Amino acid sequence: MAEEKPEQPQGAGEKKGLSAVVEQAQEKARALKDRAVEEAKAYREPQKTQLFRSIFRVKHDAEPRNRALSVLSNVFFHLHPAKINRDAVRYSYTWGMGGITFYVFLVLTVTGVLLMFYYHPTKVQAFRDILYLEHDVPFGKLLRNMHRWAAHLMIITVWLHMFRVFLTGSYKTPREFNWSIGVLLLVLTMLLSFTGYLLPDDQLGFWAITVGTSMARATPLLGHEGPFGPQLGMTPYNDVRFALLGGSIVDANALLRSYIWHCIALPLVAAIFMGVHFWRVRKDGGISGPAPVLLESEIKEQKGPTPVIMRPSGMR
Amino acid sequence: MDWHQLWEIASAPDNVPIVALLFLVPFYTWYGLRQALATDRLIGQLEADPKLAKTHHRKIFPFQPGWSREVHVWPYLMRIEFLAAVIVTFVLMVWSITLNAPLEEPANPNLTMNPAKAPWYFLGLQEMLVYFDPWIAGVLMPTLIIMGLMVIPYVDANPLGNGYYTFKQRRIAILSFIFGFLGLWVLMIIVGTFIRGPGWMWFWPGQTWDHNKLVFEVNRDLHQVIPFRWIVPQHPITVGLFGASVVGLYYLVAGYGLHWLMQLNQHTRKIYNRMSLLQYLTIQFFAITMLGLPVKMALRLLFRIKYVWVTPWFNV
Numbered sequence: 366m367a368e369e370k371p372e373q374p375q376g377a378g379e380k381k382g383l384s385a386v387v388e389q390a391q392e393k394a395r396a397l398k399d400r401a402v403e404e405a406k407a408y409r410e411p412q413k414t415q416l417f418r419s420i421f422r423v424k425h426d427a428e429p430r431n432r433a434l435s436v437l438s439n440v441f442f443h444l445h446p447a448k449i450n451r452d453a454v455r456y457s458y459t460w461g462m463g464g465i466t467f468y469v470f471l472v473l474t475v476t477g478v479l480l481m482f483y484y485h486p487t488k489v490q491a492f493r494d495i496l497y498l499e500h501d502v503p504f505g506k507l508l509r510n511m512h513r514w515a516a517h518l519m520i521i522t523v524w525l526h527m528f529r530v531f532l533t534g535s536y537k538t539p540r541e542f543n544w545s546i547g548v549l550l551l552v553l554t555m556l557l558s559f560t561g562y563l564l565p566d567d568q569l570g571f572w573a574i575t576v577g578t579s580m581a582r583a584t585p586l587l588g589h590e591g592p593f594g595p596q597l598g599m600t601p602y603n604d605v606r607f608a609l610l611g612g613s614i615v616d617a618n619a620l621l622r623s624y625i626w627h628c629i630a631l632p633l634v635a636a637i638f639m640g641v642h643f644w645r646v647r648k649d650g651g652i653s654g655p656a657p658v659l660l661e662s663e664i665k666e667q668k669g670p671t672p673v674i675m676r677p678s679g680m681r
Numbered sequence: 682m683d684w685h686q687l688w689e690i691a692s693a694p695d696n697v698p699i700v701a702l703l704f705l706v707p708f709y710t711w712y713g714l715r716q717a718l719a720t721d722r723l724i725g726q727l728e729a730d731p732k733l734a735k736t737h738h739r740k741i742f743p744f745q746p747g748w749s750r751e752v753h754v755w756p757y758l759m760r761i762e763f764l765a766a767v768i769v770t771f772v773l774m775v776w777s778i779t780l781n782a783p784l785e786e787p788a789n790p791n792l793t794m795n796p797a798k799a800p801w802y803f804l805g806l807q808e809m810l811v812y813f814d815p816w817i818a819g820v821l822m823p824t825l826i827i828m829g830l831m832v833i834p835y836v837d838a839n840p841l842g843n844g845y846y847t848f849k850q851r852r853i854a855i856l857s858f859i860f861g862f863l864g865l866w867v868l869m870i871i872v873g874t875f876i877r878g879p880g881w882m883w884f885w886p887g888q889t890w891d892h893n894k895l896v897f898e899v900n901r902d903l904h905q906v907i908p909f910r911w912i913v914p915q916h917p918i919t920v921g922l923f924g925a926s927v928v929g930l931y932y933l934v935a936g937y938g939l940h941w942l943m944q945l946n947q948h949t950r951k952i953y954n955r956m957s958l959l960q961y962l963t964i965q966f967f968a969i970t971m972l973g974l975p976v977k978m979a980l981r982l983l984f985r986i987k988y989v990w991v992t993p994w995f996n997v
Binding site for chain 2: 429432433435436442445446447448449450451452453454455456457458460461464465468469472492495496499506507509510511512513514515517518520521524525527528529531532533534535536537538540541542544545548549551552555558559562565566567568569570571572573575576577579580581582583584585588590591592593596614615653654655656657658659660661662664
């Protein structure tokens with residue numbers, strides 16, 4: 366306060382003082398800007414930042430070592446090998462069907478979880494929830510459509526995947542066991558789709574499940590209309606169909622049971638089998654080809670037939 | 682020609698996957714077999730020219746001496762997977778925006794849908810119900826299909842064709858799989874979708890679905906058909922024994938026929954010699970049982986025979 370007073374009469378001095386302050390501020394701003402620019406320049410190479418390195422762990426450049434590491438050191442990519450057969454990336458060989466199946470499964474998981482937020486597996490509410498999804502929930506219709514069509518798509522891609530694996534003979538040694546797991550996954554895929562069919566609780570699902578499960582009553586030994594079922598004491602109230610439906614007709618219990626199979630039990634089992642399936646693909650030496658052609662004259666003919674049919678993979 | 686009826690079936694939202702299947706399955710069959718034939722030409726060249734066989738890289742894809750045999754997964758595979766994910770997401774989005782998932786009226790046990798169809802991927806099994814009792818079509822056959830598929834790698838003793846498309850080296854395997862997959866499974870789904878109408882009756886594509894259609898067909902069991910009615914005493918025991926012997930005879934004749942096929946030329950004889958007895962008998966069992974389906978279809982459709990084997994407990 367006391368220092369300001371003598372400066373007051375000198376108008377020019379005041380200006381000078383003000384401009385000095387402004388200049389000082391400008392200088393500071395310039396310095397700050399330079400620093401910011403300098404720092405910003407460093408962000409042109411984001412792979413060198415601490416944040417990037419903490420997430421991705423390896424440098425991102427075209428070095429062979431880092432290309433390998435970016436696959437191997439990433440939890441989502443590490444199911445891949447670092448390098449593959451140069452012809453294996455051709456669409457014509459794999460048709461991409463196995464990978465697409467897995468991707469569609471992920472789409473189904475995401476859309477399925479979102480659908481679960483809006484759905485009650487009860488006779489009173491199930492159908493209304495579908496109407497609610499279709500008419501009131503934002504993008505609800507899109508969500509349901511996507512879940513439905515992805516389910517159908519997954520069945521088609523699974524079939525085509527199996528077809529390709531057969532045509533390329535990829536089930537042969539050492540991949541026999543993985544083919545069998547694949548067959549189980551095929552069955553699980555169809556069961557997943559089938560259990561989801563009842564959930565809208567409409568005429569379509571109701572009658573499809575009625576037709577489908579009525580076959581179970583004809584199960585030999587375990588169904589009340591199957592061969593030797595009645596002789597073993599099977600009735601509509603204790604046979605295998607009753608176990609599936611939780612009752613003798615498709616009703617509230619059947620809805621709850623198919624909901625639990627569809628949303629929890631089957632996806633869990635399928636995920637476990639998928640894990641084994643992918644793991645075995647790697648352990649059995651990666652995808653089967655395209656392999657160099659083997660000629661008939663080059664196989665060592667055994668003397669007589671193989672004595673043991675189920676020889677362990679890799680053993681000759 | 683009722684185009685409207687045809688359009689109604691083909692455009693039912695849940696039938697769209699089958700319409701897609703109509704194009705996808707033939708396309709991929711052609712796509713795979715085209716590569717198989719290309720490989721077969723290469724195999725022919727290599728077999729004719731042993732010198733070439735020693736130097737050739739043995740694939741139908743181009744290869745230059747300087748090229749590496751492997752490529753990095755990052756980016757050469759990852760970018761394809763990413764692209765595939767984008768394309769599949771896009772296809773699913775468009776499909777979900779343009780086509781709504783079906784929703785019928787609320788489930789009503791008192792109002793039977795006619796026709797009540799299972800989900801499309803099980804229509805093959807439902808179509809089988811026309812020819813077999815539910816315990817065969819709905820329980821036994823699906824189990825045998827799953828077991829038969831799982832057993833494939835353990836009974837296919839042919840070491841050739843592992844990891845590349847070929848037809849020449851695996852004629853029997855490929856023909857039987859295509860017969861089972863395309864000729865039976867996919868074809869029956871198409872019949873179940875496009876041909877079967879109310880009352881599960883046969884309507885040619887373009888024929889109007891007539892809910893009042895009646896078919897005056899008298900289906901008889903084999904033992905009631907003219908020559909056998911005179912020979913077989915119409916008593917449950919003799920009828921049962923007669924049916925058992927007919928089924929047994931079918932297995933023997935078909936088994937002998939398949940055996941004759943296996944001895945047909947050098948290629949098949951070589952495959953036969955590689956197999957153990959257990960492998961051979963397993964293949965025989967599954968092949969004969971699979972062939973039983975078209976045989977029974979022919980008996981039913983051409984001769985109106987319902988059961989071949991009638992017993993007090995089950996009918997075949």
